[in-house]
Amino acid sequence: MCSFIWIIAVSFFLTACSASSPLWRDSAAIAVEELGRQEAAKLFPQEYYNLVETFEHGEAMLHVYDNSRDADPYYLLVLQKSVVLRAELLASKERMAAAAEAEKAEKAAQIAKDRALRDAAELEARLAAQERLNKEALTRAAIAARARQNSQEPTLILPSLHTVRRGETLPQIAARTEIYDDASLWPIIYRANRDQIRNPRQLWPGQKLKIPRNFSRDDITEAKRYSGRK
Structure with missing residues (x-):
């Protein structure tokens, strides 16, 4: 990438020194540089390096053969390819953003599900504990009631x-x-x-x-x- 930027800089310098400049060269150079900053080489390496290769063909035609008229179609082709690549970059970034958002939503849903399961388990444990306490209270109440009943029942006196x-x-x-x-x-x-x-x-x-x-x-x-x- 650094070598390519150096090529663009040298090309700008050589173009400034030449008598005539192709119509589409500056725009093509800017497009290639912008796509490089937008990580086109990482996301679409084949398309991006094809774009660079087209630009380098134009540069060779301009500086090696000193033919600006035949170089300009290469620069125009670079611009056309950059439009397509830029659209692909945009769509790719939108897909990645959507995927990241979906992953975030899925994680949030999983967290909510785990929390709901944990709350349900805690509630079930509390209800079970409360039911156990209720049963123990009922048992104690029944024992106390029997004790009161037995204490209130008159003892049968057997006469002699x-x-x-x-x-x-x-x-x-x-x-x-x-x-x-x-x-x-x-x-x-x-x-x-x-x-x-x-x-x-x-x-x-x-x-x-x-x-x-x-x-x-x-x-x-x-x-x-x-x-x-x-």
């Missing part, structure tokens, strides 16, 4: 004495919930109160019967067997 009511029988007394809740266990009451019960089928209102609480499984079996025979 029972006052006979009119018309009651031993099976009826044994069947009461607070006694044994089992009519077949009446012989246990009968044996504990033999001192005041002569006939197990006959009780007197007002009698206070002892209700045994500490008896064995064998006592239960014997009582059921005895009640089954009576």
Whole structure:
């Protein structure tokens, strides 16, 4: 590129010293120099060096053969080629700008997508944590409610004495919930109160019967067997 600029400078100098100058030479030289500054050699090397070669043909015709009339068509051709190359440069730069803009937009979209995914993951984690806390709170509330209910429920007091009511029988007394809740266990009451019960089928209102609480499984079996025979 530097050598070409040197050629242009020398050409300007030689042209200034010559008696006549081709009509299109100055414009062609300016066009070649401008395209060089616009990186035409980098983006379109084949087209640009073809342009330079055409200009050098004109220079040779002018300075070697001293024929400005035949040199001018080469300079005009340089101008025509420079118009095409300049248009290609413009289109190329527009494409590169569009590609850069598209890449920028794609990166921005990816950043937004990553941020959205991250926010969604954080939200899901917060919701899961909140749900876990809610479940734990409900469990604690249920335990506390059960504890309150148990503390409020009256404790069933198992009596050790029972006052006979009119018309009651031993099976009826044994069947009461607070006694044994089992009519077949009446012989246990009968044996504990033999001192005041002569006939197990006959009780007197007002009698206070002892209700045994500490008896064995064998006592239960014997009582059921005895009640089954009576």
